[in-house]
Amino acid sequence: MIRTENIVKKFGKLQVLKGVNTLFQSGEVISVIGPNGSGKTTLIKCILGMVVPDSGKIFFDGKDISNDFSYRKDIGFMPQIGHYPENMKIGQLFAMMKDLRRISSELDEELLEEYDLNNMYQKAMRTLSGGTTQKVSAALAFMFNPKVLILDEPTAGLDPLAAEILKEKILKAKKQGKLVIITSHIMSEVDELADSIMYLFEGKILFNKTIMNIKTETGEDKLGKAIAKIMKQNNHV
Amino acid sequence: MFKISKYVFYDILRSKVIIAYTLFLLIISCGLFIFQNDISKSIISIMSIIMIIIPLVSIVFSTTYFYNGYEFIELLLAQPLSRRTIILGEFIGIAFSLVTAYLIGVGIPILIYAANATGTVIIISGIALTLTFISLAVLASVATRDKAKGIGISLMLWFYFSIIYDAIILGILFAFSDYPLDKAVIVLASLNPIDLGRIIILLKLDISALMGFTGAVYKEFFGSNFGLIYSISIMIVWIILPLSISIKIFKKKNL
Amino acid sequence: MGNNIAYGILMRYLSFFFNCLILVLGAEAHTVNVCASCFDKDFQSAIKNAGVYDTIILKQGIYNSINTIINKPLTIIGENFPILDAKNQDEVISVIADHVNLIGLDIRNTNEGSIKDYAGIKVYKVKYINIINCQLNNTLFGIYISDASHVIIKGNHLKGLNYGKSNTGNGIQIWKSDSVVVEDNHSEGHRDGIYLEFAKHCIIKNNLSEQNFRYGLHFMFSDDDTYINNIFKHNGTGVAVMYTRRVQMINNKFIDNWGDASYGLLLKDMTGGLISGNTFSNNTIAITMEGSDKMRFEKNDFLKNGYAIKIMANCMLDTFMLNNFSGNTFDAATNGQLMDNLFKNNYWDKYEGYDLNHDKVGDIPYCPVSLYSVIVEQMPYAVMLLRSFTVDLLNRAEKNIPSIIPETFQDFAPMMSMHKR
Numbered sequence: 001m002i003r004t005e006n007i008v009k010k011f012g013k014l015q016v017l018k019g020v021n022t023l024f025q026s027g028e029v030i031s032v033i034g035p036n037g038s039g040k041t042t043l044i045k046c047i048l049g050m051v052v053p054d055s056g057k058i059f060f061d062g063k064d065i066s067n068d069f070s071y072r073k074d075i076g077f078m079p080q081i082g083h084y085p086e087n088m089k090i091g092q093l094f095a096m097m098k099d100l101r102r103i104s105s106e107l108d109e110e111l112l113e114e115y116d117l118n119n120m121y122q123k124a125m126r127t128l129s130g131g132t133t134q135k136v137s138a139a140l141a142f143m144f145n146p147k148v149l150i151l152d153e154p155t156a157g158l159d160p161l162a163a164e165i166l167k168e169k170i171l172k173a174k175k176q177g178k179l180v181i182i183t184s185h186i187m188s189e190v191d192e193l194a195d196s197i198m199y200l201f202e203g204k205i206l207f208n209k210t211i212m213n214i215k216t217e218t219g220e221d222k223l224g225k226a227i228a229k230i231m232k233q234n235n236h237v
Numbered sequence: 238m239f240k241i242s243k244y245v246f247y248d249i250l251r252s253k254v255i256i257a258y259t260l261f262l263l264i265i266s267c268g269l270f271i272f273q274n275d276i277s278k279s280i281i282s283i284m285s286i287i288m289i290i291i292p293l294v295s296i297v298f299s300t301t302y303f304y305n306g307y308e309f310i311e312l313l314l315a316q317p318l319s320r321r322t323i324i325l326g327e328f329i330g331i332a333f334s335l336v337t338a339y340l341i342g343v344g345i346p347i348l349i350y351a352a353n354a355t356g357t358v359i360i361i362s363g364i365a366l367t368l369t370f371i372s373l374a375v376l377a378s379v380a381t382r383d384k385a386k387g388i389g390i391s392l393m394l395w396f397y398f399s400i401i402y403d404a405i406i407l408g409i410l411f412a413f414s415d416y417p418l419d420k421a422v423i424v425l426a427s428l429n430p431i432d433l434g435r436i437i438i439l440l441k442l443d444i445s446a447l448m449g450f451t452g453a454v455y456k457e458f459f460g461s462n463f464g465l466i467y468s469i470s471i472m473i474v475w476i477i478l479p480l481s482i483s484i485k486i487f488k489k490k491n492l
Numbered sequence: 493m494g495n496n497i498a499y500g501i502l503m504r505y506l507s508f509f510f511n512c513l514i515l516v517l518g519a520e521a522h523t524v525n526v527c528a529s530c531f532d533k534d535f536q537s538a539i540k541n542a543g544v545y546d547t548i549i550l551k552q553g554i555y556n557s558i559n560t561i562i563n564k565p566l567t568i569i570g571e572n573f574p575i576l577d578a579k580n581q582d583e584v585i586s587v588i589a590d591h592v593n594l595i596g597l598d599i600r601n602t603n604e605g606s607i608k609d610y611a612g613i614k615v616y617k618v619k620y621i622n623i624i625n626c627q628l629n630n631t632l633f634g635i636y637i638s639d640a641s642h643v644i645i646k647g648n649h650l651k652g653l654n655y656g657k658s659n660t661g662n663g664i665q666i667w668k669s670d671s672v673v674v675e676d677n678h679s680e681g682h683r684d685g686i687y688l689e690f691a692k693h694c695i696i697k698n699n700l701s702e703q704n705f706r707y708g709l710h711f712m713f714s715d716d717d718t719y720i721n722n723i724f725k726h727n728g729t730g731v732a733v734m735y736t737r738r739v740q741m742i743n744n745k746f747i748d749n750w751g752d753a754s755y756g757l758l759l760k761d762m763t764g765g766l767i768s769g770n771t772f773s774n775n776t777i778a779i780t781m782e783g784s785d786k787m788r789f790e791k792n793d794f795l796k797n798g799y800a801i802k803i804m805a806n807c808m809l810d811t812f813m814l815n816n817f818s819g820n821t822f823d824a825a826t827n828g829q830l831m832d833n834l835f836k837n838n839y840w841d842k843y844e845g846y847d848l849n850h851d852k853v854g855d856i857p858y859c860p861v862s863l864y865s866v867i868v869e870q871m872p873y874a875v876m877l878l879r880s881f882t883v884d885l886l887n888r889a890e891k892n893i894p895s896i897i898p899e900t901f902q903d904f905a906p907m908m909s910m911h912k913r
Contacts, residue, residue: 011491045491045492048314048315049314050311050314050315050491050492051491051492052489052490052491069317069318069319069320070317071317072315072316072317072318073316073317075315077315079311079315083307083308083311083312084308084309084312085244085248085306085308085309085312086308087248087251087252088248096244097316099240100240100241100244100313100316100318101316101317275796275819277796278819281879284879285879285881285884288879288880288881289881399881399882400881400882400885403877403880403881403882403883404882406874406876406877407867407871407874407877407882410871410873410874411871414870414871414873418873422873422876425876426876431880432876432877432880435878435879435880436876439878439879455875455876
């Protein structure tokens with residue numbers, strides 16, 4: 001579905017990505033994790049076309065995405081912190097997004113209903129709390145039934161109930177055969193949702209394994225501990 | 238593209254700045270027409286004011302809007318839209334708002350009080366200046382991510398075109414005052430959209446006679462059909478060039 | 493001075509009256525009618541047959557008049573404007589005798605050539621001539637007075653040959669003459685509307701001179717002349733007066749002389765004249781003067797001109813008082829550093845001073861020369877910056893810290909409000 005070939009990106013002197021090769025397949029939930037500043041967000045932004053890599057190529061459905069934008073119709077993106085036009089009301093925002101995306105597939109407004117956003121259409125975006133803004137982001141990401149979902153820290157800032165709803169939604173998407181890429185720091189959540197983990201460290205992929213493998217290799221039952229163990233081993237090496 | 242423009246326009250319409258700007262222009266131009274009983278004097282005053290205000294407001298407002306609307310651009314970037322479309326959409330949206338404000342604030346009073354060739358030229362030059370300075374604002378905005386820097390660049394551009402450039406011209410004319418500068422002067426005028434606009438308006442006011450034999454140089458050139466096509470083309474270049482450079486930069490920009 | 497003028501006018505009218513008296517009382521005078529069905533059918537032979545001081549009445553009709561020479565005192569009166577046609581061959585009428593009156597004639601079609609100054613009516617070396625209510629059309633020169641004195645030219649309408657083109661003569665030309673009155677005439681479409689050279693003690697009054705190719709009024713070496721209530725409008729270059737002493741120009745209007753090289757009034761090497769009560773409006777330059785001394789400019793209105801006054805540094809001891817300056821792009825321009833002229837109690841619409849003691853006179857002087865006008869004077873190309881923000885800033889800076897503009901070029905007591913006329 002999505003393949004990256006030797007992605008390199010520098011911001012000034014700082015080399016953020018040092019040759020990333022990955023392959024994301026449909027029907028799986030992949031969690032990209034790594035310490036702060038390891039290049040997770042940059043990698044996601046490269047895939048979204050918001051950051052242009054210095055070298056390397058990204059293929060979406062086998063097509064090179066440089067100088068292309070139409071592939072983004074198949075991506076639903078939920079940013080870490082959603083920024084929206086402040087003067088807009090929720091209703092107007094949704095209407096606009098529907099207007100801008102020439103809708104081909106059926107709309108998925110489940111989250112809209114479950115988060116009760118329908119009844120907040122008259123609220124202006126600038127008056128919303130961080131959590132509500134996240135709900136809006138989530139609803140938008142799922143709304144157009146995309147083949148790929150990219151969720152950057154999806155549950156951060158959501159109340160437990162809302163987070164639960166989102167998780168269920170993610171699992172449902174997986175069942176529908178979608179590719180879901182999640183970045184997260186919450187290991188329990190990753191454990192719950194993801195099939196495999198891609199660990200980025202200082203701009204390189206340290207490992208890319210299924211959670212099952214990680215657990216059996218380390219003999220740990222809890223994902224958090226397992227990861228920590230791997231890190232320790234690597235440091236010894 | 239026009240969908241983006243539509244939302245930009247709605248967004249700008251909601252802010253009070255554009256309404257204040259419209260009213261400001263309207264009050265000034267109506268005031269000048271009503272309290273100045275000589276229409277040609279009012280026209281000259283209006284011209285002097287729009288030559289300062291329009292570039293300043295256009296460039297500062299557009300730059301500020303561009304930065305304040307960065308979320309919107311971010312949102313758009315994740316959508317299946319090309320960056321060119323996004324920039325053009327933004328440009329057209331801002332342009333539509335500011336041109337509308339100008340047409341209401343200055344165009345309508347002129348149509349009421351001075352619906353003649355001079356009035357038409359003022360309206361057209363005003364629109365061209367508005368578009369040019371929005372285009373320059375877009376360039377300033379994509380050139381740097383820092384809002385303060387971007388607005389700083391905008392103000393510098395305005396300052397350059399409004400004051401510094403003319404001072405440089407004076408310097409050049411002084412340094413080469415012994416040479417025939419007919420052609421040089423036309424080129425110099427073309428390199429500043431504000432000067433170009435002002436000269437075209439003044440020529441329509443038949444003030445060229447005042448300019449003596451050198452005025453004849455301008456009149457002969459800018460007054461001719463070729464000159465008209467030339468000035469219109471130059472104005473269009475002034476709108477399109479910064480915009481297309483902006484698109485080039487924006488295409489490679491990391492957001 | 494005023495008495496002199498009044499006396500002069502009186503004398504001239506008396507002489508006219510005296511002429512008429514001769515006509516009426518002349519014992520031998522007869523009246524001859526000329527028309528197609530009359531005994532005298534031909535204009536020229538009628539003159540030939542007439543006795544001195546006779547009156548010839550020309551009935552309506554068309555008469556050939558290829559340089560008809562009037563060589564005896566005669567009064568020729570046209571009824572309903574009989575046409576005297578020179579058929580583009582020569583002059584129409586030449587007057588070479590004293591005491592001739594020409595009234596109500598329609599004079600047409602002089603020769604167009606340049607060998608001679610062909611005129612509709614040429615008056616040569618004579619005295620006591622009246623030319624009244626005539627129409628002159630298509631003449632190279634209209635009325636040409638040479639070496640004459642005591643001439644009255646009144647109520648005539650003159651239209652030039654090749655209307656508006658350069659190869660035409662002057663409407664009313666007065667050469668080397670004395671005591672000529674030019675009144676109520678309308679002169680248009682000539683090279684110069686009214687032209688005087690070496691003409692002394694003349695009065696030019698209530699005339700309209702417009703649409704002339706060069707000057708509305710042009711005079712040189714013509715001392716002690718008076719110009720009252722004339723309108724000089726829309727002429728190629730305006731009015732030019734040169735090399736003349738003690739001229740008086742009162743209540744005239746100089747308007748719409750707008751063009752690359754136009755001005756309302758050009759004064760060159762003039763001395764001791766009075767320019768008063770005139771209106772200068774919509775001229776590229778209202779007054780431009782060089783080498784002119786001791787001129788007094790009083791109570792004039794300078795409205796909506798490009799430049800109100802351009803005064804070269806070789807002008808001295810001129811005074812400008814009680815004038816109104818309003819709506820001019822530049823109030824004044826000069827080319828030098830020194831200025832030895834007096835400006836006082838004028839109203840300037842650009843004056844930004846104040847009047848704390850409420851005496852209606854501004855408390856700080858006004859400098860009518862802007863820095864920019866000085867710059868344009870030296871670097872003409874700088875006109876491209878006319879009305880630009882930069883120029884505005886420059887002018888304001890110079891006003892606050894004067895360094896280039898001659899400090900003596902100031903109105904030390906500018907008025908706070910416009911003088912009412």
